[in-house]
Amino acid sequence: xxxxxxxxxxxxxxxxxxxSLRPAYxxxxxxxxxxxxxxxxxxxxxxVAQSIVIVVWVAYNVFVPGSARFDxxxxxxxxxxxxxxxxxxxxLILLAQNRQDDRDRANLxxxxxxxxxxxxxxxxxxxxxxxxxxxxxxxxxxxFLRSELRALLAELDxxxxxxxxxxRDRRRRREGDRRDRPDRAVTTGRLPAEKRAPxxxxxxxxxxxxxxxxxPxxxxxxxxxxxxxxxxDGARPAGGPPGGPEER
Numbered sequence: 001x002x003x004x005x006x007x008x009x010x011x012x013x014x015x016x017x018x019x020s021l022r023p024a025y026x027x028x029x030x031x032x033x034x035x036x037x038x039x040x041x042x043x044x045x046x047x048v049a050q051s052i053v054i055v056v057w058v059a060y061n062v063f064v065p066g067s068a069r070f071d072x073x074x075x076x077x078x079x080x081x082x083x084x085x086x087x088x089x090x091x092l093i094l095l096a097q098n099r100q101d102d103r104d105r106a107n108l109x110x111x112x113x114x115x116x117x118x119x120x121x122x123x124x125x126x127x128x129x130x131x132x133x134x135x136x137x138x139x140x141x142x143x144f145l146r147s148e149l150r151a152l153l154a155e156l157d158x159x160x161x162x163x164x165x166x167x168r169d170r171r172r173r174r175e176g177d178r179r180d181r182p183d184r185a186v187t188t189g190r191l192p193a194e195k196r197a198p199x200x201x202x203x204x205x206x207x208x209x210x211x212x213x214x215x216p217x218x219x220x221x222x223x224x225x226x227x228x229x230x231x232x233d234g235a236r237p238a239g240g241p242p243g244g245p246e247e248r
């Protein structure tokens with residue numbers, strides 16, 4: 001633990017202590033340079049510049065005196081330069097194309113994964129929407145609630161009308177019973193306690209009330225008494241003494 005270096009990390013291998021004879025370079029950096037060169041070679045600027053260089057080269061070697069010429073006809077040095085350029089340009093372009101193919105392949109794989117995830121998400125959303133649609137189909141709609149509320153209100157109104165009708169019928173029966181009580185009392189000869197005269201104010205038994213102050217029941221009672229008296233008088237023998245055998 002003490003001999004371990006402070007800057008060393010456990011998740012990375014230790015660098016080799018042997019001196020490497022091979023040059024170290026970064027593949028990505030070389031690939032980026034190749035792409036830049038290939039991108040520049042494929043532009044119109046490069047074509048115009050190369051055409052100007054070739055025209056100047058040929059014109060100089062044609063119109064300049066022979067002692068100043070460095071490439072006589074048939075321009076072998078120019079052909080060598082163009083061949084050397086083509087020899088380096090072709091691998092650089094191929095390297096750039098390979099990197100572009102790798103990039104396209106990676107993008108295609110990523111797009112495929114993204115499309116798969118999108119399809120899965122779409123299928124999940126479709127299933128959820130189907131479940132929600134089924135659930136909504138089982139729920140009560142606005143029209144159904146309105147119809148149910150209207151039916152409930154109609155039932156409540158009918159119950160209220162029946163209750164009011166029963167209450168009016170009971171009130172009518174109660175009022176009819178109140179009207180029939182005095183008539184029954186008069187018919188039976190009994191008056192309510194509040195309509196009866198006190199005992200002190202009642203007339204003696206022997207005294208008869210005037211005819212205009214008598215009620216129908218009193219008149220009928222008086223008529224019954226008179227009928228009984230007449231029956232008793234008719235039952236007595238003619239010319240006999242008023243008393244019975246004892247009186248004789």
